[in-house]
Amino acid sequence: xxxxxxxxxxxxxxxxxxxxxxxxxxxxxxxxxxxxxxxxxxxxxxxxxxxxxxxxxxxxxxxxxxxxxxxxxxxxxxxxxxxxxxxxxxxxxxxxxxxxxxxxxxxxxxxxxxxxxxxxxxxxxxxxxxxxxxxxxxxxxxxxxxxxxxxxxxxxxxxxxxxxxxxxxxxxxxxxxxxxxxxxxxxxxxxxxxxxxxxxxxxxxxxxxxxxxxxxxxxxxxxxxxxxxxxxxxxxxxxxxxxxxxxxxxxxxxxxxxxxxxxxxxxxxxxxxxxxxxxxxxxxxxxxxxxxxxxxxxxxxxxxxxxxxxxxxxxxxxxxxxx
Numbered sequence: 001x002x003x004x005x006x007x008x009x010x011x012x013x014x015x016x017x018x019x020x021x022x023x024x025x026x027x028x029x030x031x032x033x034x035x036x037x038x039x040x041x042x043x044x045x046x047x048x049x050x051x052x053x054x055x056x057x058x059x060x061x062x063x064x065x066x067x068x069x070x071x072x073x074x075x076x077x078x079x080x081x082x083x084x085x086x087x088x089x090x091x092x093x094x095x096x097x098x099x100x101x102x103x104x105x106x107x108x109x110x111x112x113x114x115x116x117x118x119x120x121x122x123x124x125x126x127x128x129x130x131x132x133x134x135x136x137x138x139x140x141x142x143x144x145x146x147x148x149x150x151x152x153x154x155x156x157x158x159x160x161x162x163x164x165x166x167x168x169x170x171x172x173x174x175x176x177x178x179x180x181x182x183x184x185x186x187x188x189x190x191x192x193x194x195x196x197x198x199x200x201x202x203x204x205x206x207x208x209x210x211x212x213x214x215x216x217x218x219x220x221x222x223x224x225x226x227x228x229x230x231x232x233x234x235x236x237x238x239x240x241x242x243x244x245x246x247x248x249x250x251x252x253x254x255x256x257x258x259x260x261x262x263x264x265x266x267x268x269x270x271x272x273x274x275x276x277x278x279x280x281x282x283x284x285x286x287x288x289x290x291x292x293x294x295x296x297x298x299x300x301x302x303x304x305x306x307x308x309x310x311x312x313x314x315x316x317x318x319x320x321x322x323x
Contacts (some may be wrong), residue, residue, distance in 0.1 A: 022051040022250055023206040027073040029060040029147055029233070032084065035270035036077075038303045042266060043257045049248070053259045059184040065237065067091065071288025074242045074251040077235040079147025081106075082302035085237050098236040106234040108258035110273035112292060113155035116192065116201040117210045119219030123199045126161035127225045131174060131200060138174050139198035141181060141188040143310055147233075148185035152202040155163060155229040162227050172319040179323075193218065204231065205287070208272035228293040231276050 028036065033055070056063065056071070067073050068091045078084055083105075088094050094131040098103045117125055123136050131138050140148035143306070153171065160170035175181075179197055179209040182188040184206060184243035193215055194279070208222045235255050242248040257263045262275040269284045280287075299305035309315045 007122045022034060022047075022049060022247065023054060023245075023246055024250055024254060024268070025054045025056070025072055025074045026073075026254075027056045027067055027071060028061050028077040029055055029063060030078040031059050031079075031148060031204050032077060032233075035267060035272065036205075038269070039263060039266045042262060043254055046257065047250075050261075052058060053254075059141070059145040061147050061150075061151075065302075067093070072245070073236050073238045074245060074247045075235060075255055077233070079231075080150060080302060081232070081234050082306050083147055084234055085302070087238070093238045094236055095239065099234070100174065101237070102235065102255060103259050104275045105232075106236055107232040108235060108255075108263065108275060109233065109267040110117065111205045111222075111233070111272055112233040112290065113152055113231065114205050114208050114225040114309045115225065116189075116203045116211060117199065117221050118221055120220065120223075120302065121221055121223065124225055125200055128156065128163045128227075132160075132165060134171055134177070136200060137177050137179065137198045138173075138200045139180070139188055139192045139317055140181055140202040140204060141185050143316055145183045146185055146188075148204055148207075149181075149188070150305075150310060151204070151229060151231045152247070153309065154295060154299060155231075156202070157309075158229060158293050159227055161298075168319070175316075175320045177279055181320075183277070205273070209271035213306070224288050224290050226257070227228060227291040227293065229298075230294050232294070269302055305311055 036055050040071040043053045060083050064083035064086050067076060067087050076084055084098060088098060098261065104317050115125055125136060130136060140152045143149040143153045156171050156174055160167040180191055182191055185204060189201060189207060189211055193211060197246060212220045212222060235258060237251045237255060242251040261279065263274065264276045264279040268274050268279060273287050274280050274283065295302055296306055321322050
């Protein structure tokens, strides 16, 4: 149960007295907890002096709102670009052009949405069309609070369209049969695994790998659909907060470390897909090749996806009625 137990972790790194340490604050989303334990330790080892990195985890949208409302963050490592855009727009703590400051538009790792099913895949789920069946109960988190859940929703919409289905009717049916929408991806996974609810969990690929390893006795299986979304969780320095705290140089170095060979290998060990081609080739046996579409291709970018699907009165509000 260790990967469900961390709600707000303080990762203490380095040595020496607390007042001699550099303290960096990373506000992140649900599914990065284990990776940052290792990545933070590796980054700290590259510095001359001691550093303590404070980690905060939760649903990506909720984390973004917390930063806007005053939660101090030197860097944000969130599930979707829209959440960082909202911090820039509503707080002014970082510039709107934050994507241009790092390689790959500020996306050090990618992922995709897969199906986590029970031992033997008893419902025979292979692709998106199988999730349309009335006898298949799908679990996912709430896209109003969870960035990962928004990726799930958009993956289902685009996957249904590519399977020749009516995407709105498909997504409406999926959420109508969902017994509960947890606030974050970890809560949704706990409902599926611990409480035994549902037949299929829509999951980030790295979370599905971790769940299969952590709960090996349950025989969980991963099903990769024929096509899914390319999930691109970005990172950014919260410039004005870091300047105020005197951590700007360290915050930039910390995010740069994500794109190094060492940082990329750490991400891959925690089942995030690396963006450096040489590390992606090293891990080809871990990550199956599947067709992927992007938010820009399918939905016209995150601003348009949010306006149409997730904003007040959007498609999600129209199709989902809480029980």
